[in-house]
Structure formats: structure tokens, C-alpha cells
Amino acid sequence: VQKCWLILFSTSIIFGQTGTEIAKMVDERKTPKDMSNVTKMVLKNSKGKTRTNLMVSKSMDGNKKQIIWFLEPKDDKGVAFLKIEYDNKDDEMHMWLPAFKKIRRISSKKKGDAFMGSDLSYEDMSSRDLKQNDYKRLDDKKINDKDCFVLEVSPTKEAESSYSKHISWIDKS
Structure with a gap:
């Protein structure tokens, strides 16, 4: 034995x-209960042209609640993304689009869609069990x-x- x-x-x-x-x-x-960060995302297309997004993010409750504000480029300035994760129902995701003065709800069926023209999807913005x-x-x-x-x-x-x-x-x- x-x-x-x-x-x-x-x-x-x-x-x-x-x-x-x-x-x-x-x-x-x-992990921190609350967190803030500044993120620079550089997007490069197949022709080599780049586009840079600068964002500020605030996460609370261990990343279950998150808001991201876009600061750059100029045409995206003011766009905001809000995510609230739930244990017993679908997560909530919303985008504030200042050019239209509208809040757009992102349905759970659209989680596979691209986030702000990047390779990230809305699904990537959520925690995984x-x-x-x-x-x-x-x-x-x-x-x-x-x-x-x-x-x-x-x-x-x-x-x-x-x-x-x-x-x-x-x-x-």
C-alpha cells in the first residue's frame, strides 16, 4: 500500500x-473588489492602417459591474459601455451613443458581435463561470x-x- x-x-x-x-x-x-484603469487599444486593419482607442474603465463588485468611457478617437469620445452581471439571469449590457443621444441595449443573442469594431466581442467583456x-x-x-x-x-x-x-x-x- x-x-x-x-x-x-x-x-x-x-x-x-x-x-x-x-x-x-x-x-x-x-482580486480587487473595485478597480479603475486606462486602456489603449490599437486596431490594425489588413492594409496596415491603425486606429487607436483610449478608454477609462471602472469595475466594481469583482468585475460584475463595469463601465467603460471612450476618450479617443474624437468620433468615439463620450461613447460608454455598461455591463452588469447576474448569477440567476442574463447579464445586462448597454451602450450610450452620444451622437444619437440614445442608449442601446445589447441583447444576450448579440454577445458574439464585435465590440467597437475590434476583435473583441461583447462575450469577451463578460466573466466566465x-x-x-x-x-x-x-x-x-x-x-x-x-x-x-x-x-x-x-x-x-x-x-x-x-x-x-x-x-x-x-x-x-
Whole structure:
């Protein structure tokens, strides 16, 4: 019996954590309850032309509530995005479009649509429940001199997603 336990313990050290264990570890990390940031998003089209968006974001309640204000470029200045996530019903998403003086509701059916002409979708702006995905650990990689876990994340059949999978690089430190 002692040999069996030693072998099981050794294999867990050799093979390390599973994809699901790493995803749980990330989900359980301490995060700020409230957070503010300034983000610069550079969009580049197939012809090489770039467009830069500058935004200010405020998140509350562990990112369940978020508002983003666009500061640049000039034609997007004043546009705002509001997201409120719920545990027991569909999330709310709204855009304030100052040029039209209108608030546009983004339905849950439109979560796969592009966010402000970028490669991000409205779905990317929402948190994901661990149970809605399957996690496969890929080979670890070094990115910008940081050792990273690499996970292939695939939505379960029950999850409504526009993605078949995505790859996440997670800093080991």
C-alpha cells in the first residue's frame, strides 16, 4: 500500500496540475473588489492602417459591474459601455451613443458581435463561470520572459458561446 501511495504522489509531481486545477487556481486568486484603469487599444486593419482607442474603465463588485468611457478617437469620445452581471439571469449590457443621444441595449443573442469594431466581442467583456468550460493543459511556454501555463479552454455544450475554444496564457508567478 505504501508503494502505491508513493507512485501516485510522484506522478502528481511529475505531471503537475491539470487544466481544471489551474483554472480553479486563477479563479480563486484574490482580486480587487473595485478597480479603475486606462486602456489603449490599437486596431490594425489588413492594409496596415491603425486606429487607436483610449478608454477609462471602472469595475466594481469583482468585475460584475463595469463601465467603460471612450476618450479617443474624437468620433468615439463620450461613447460608454455598461455591463452588469447576474448569477440567476442574463447579464445586462448597454451602450450610450452620444451622437444619437440614445442608449442601446445589447441583447444576450448579440454577445458574439464585435465590440467597437475590434476583435473583441461583447462575450469577451463578460466573466466566465468555470463550470461552463472544459480545460486542457497544453505545454507551458515562456512569454515576455515570464513562465506561463497554457490552457485550451472549450465551452461545454450547455454554454452559449460564439467560440469553439480559446487559448489562455497564465503567468505562473
